[in-house]
Amino acid sequence: MEMIRGLTSGVEIVIASGKGGVGKSTISASLAIILKRRGFKLVAADADAEAPNLNLVLGETVWDSIEPYYEGRYAYIVDEKCIKCGECLKACPFDAISVVNGRYVVNKLICEGCYTCSFVCPTKAIRFVRDIIAGHVRVKYRTRYGFPLVSGEITPGRPNSGKLVTEVKNKAKKIGGPDSYVLVDAAAGIGCQVISSLAGAYMVIMVAEPTLASFSDLRRIYKLTRHFGIPAALIVNKADLNPEYTDTIKKWAIENKVDYLGSIPYDEKVAHAIAEMKPVIEYYPDTPASKALYKIGGKVASILSNLEEWRLKYLPEKIEPFIPIVIKPS
Amino acid sequence: MPRRIAFVTDKGGLDDRIYERFGRAPTFTIVEVGDNGEILSVRVVENPGFKAGSGAGIKAVQKLINEGVEVVIGPNPGPNAYLALQQAGIKSVSMLGVTVREALERFLHSQ
Structure with a gap:
């Protein structure tokens, strides 16, 4: 396949992990705040329509607009x-x-x-x-941290789909305009809605924790980034819970052309901040997790300032198609 | 023999830019090209995958098959669409950040 890429509009940065509960939303919220403070124009998008909670991490529960999503x-x-x-x-x-x-x-x-x-x-x-109402696209035009938030929410029992994720991302791009970054907090897994989150992305920031389950799921999400030809970076969260395994994951990242952005230590203050509905970097700015997040946020900011250069460095050498299993009628 | 080349687009047309995603792109711009690389016709067709709840990539490829397309130029298609294109014998060429006109020129030049 021939690869020619140039910067177009509404640059999408996706946070994905495969495994759930590794810290995607916590990291997304903190990165959004750090980038906003550094002067980046951005929109946060919660693409985890089955269990949307980026708004809760950001302490936002009142929406400016709630549009029905029709499907099925x-x-x-x-x-x-x-x-x-x-x-x-x-x-x-x-x-x-x-x-x-x-x-x-x-x-x-x-x-x-x-x-x-x-x-x-x-x-x-x-x-x-x-055309039943299968969910909603919810918008906060200005969160307390200054950037807009778009969030998808699926109605319980309705089939989930990448279409809702597409609507969330398109809404975010529309609100932000062509010169805005869209920070997408993806769902767990590698299914329809995660594929929809990745399609059209410029950069994927993968999040892992030092466990066998997380590493296994990380490699699955990594395979999808190779399929789409998206350059990927990695953050290891709760890294000190198993330092040897963190090293294993870090080594894997370097061997597989994944930019290792750094690690975040396990920190009980993160759970306290979530309970208070405040991002940890806001509530406990001096705690070890916040310091690590600030450091990683700085790295992401410098990547975004030279995004094309970074992309060339970390673009997959070749596209490796993720071929689904074909079930043929017998 | 004229060849049909499809481009993944938003509003469609020669001056539209290649859209960033395959299965859920709003339209395909289908260009018929003659033996000497001259443009014979330009048509914009709706992509049924755009409004599909699920199976967007497959529906998009089915449309390209029905339209008799040989080559599709756009972003990397998703896993299911990739497989369907392969089975249909439609060549997928990855190009982004350019207009349909520029993509066509680059593609014909690379032949």
Whole structure:
């Protein structure tokens, strides 16, 4: 593949980890504040729609705008047409159909909208409700730290999708304008919404903790960055809990063309700050974790000041496609 | 033989810039190029993946297949789209930060 890249508009920086609970939102909030204070124009975007909490770390619970997000469909059965043959109940791959008080009904929280029931229904008794409200895009135009925050939130039971993440990122870009950075706090995992977070990103900051589980998930998210051809950096959080393993991860990073930005020590003050709904660098500026965050924030700031140069240095040498497993019908 | 080349775009057209993401790009700009590299036609088509809840990459590739495209120029497609392009025999060329016109020139020059 031929790679030509030049700076376009709305530079996306994504914080991702694979494993959950390693400190993505804490680090995202602190980095956003540090970068803002250093004069960078930025918008923070919470792309973890299943469990959005960047706003909680930033102490923001009141939104300026909440827009509905429409997506998906679910089936319902028209009683007058239903002959109670039970074909739909047998065919539904999600067991979403049951008999309640003699009526065939679809559980809309389980229904995936796959149309199987409508194919087998002999009397065409099945209809679909479309464009249901599957979540919200929430905006705070100016957080108490000066930058805007856009946050996606999925309705419980609705299928999650990269479409909501796309809407969150596009909203953030629109609010920030072409000369703004968008700092994306991605979800855990490597699924649809994380892929959507990474698509179009300029830089990925990966976060790990020195555990086997985190390192394993880190390598999975790293594989995605190689697929998309995005240069990656790494922060090891809670590093002193297992210094030898931190060294192992650091060594891996250097061998795999990942920019090691530094480590953050385990610090109980971080949990206290979260409980107070204040970023740790704000609440305990002199605690060891905050000092480490300031140091890393400084590094990120200097990277952003010479982003093209940094990108050339850490761009993957070649694209390594992440080929999904193909399930062929037997 | 004229060839059809698709570009991943926002509003579409020769002066639009290549859009940063593949499956959820709003449009494809399809350019038909003659044997001597001359532009025969330019069409902007909607990408069904743009509004898709899931399977955006696959829907985007299906559109390119239906349009009889040989080459698609844009960002790196996601894992599912990558595989679908491979199976459909559509060549994917990665280029960003340029307009459709510039991307076409670079691509034809590299041939």
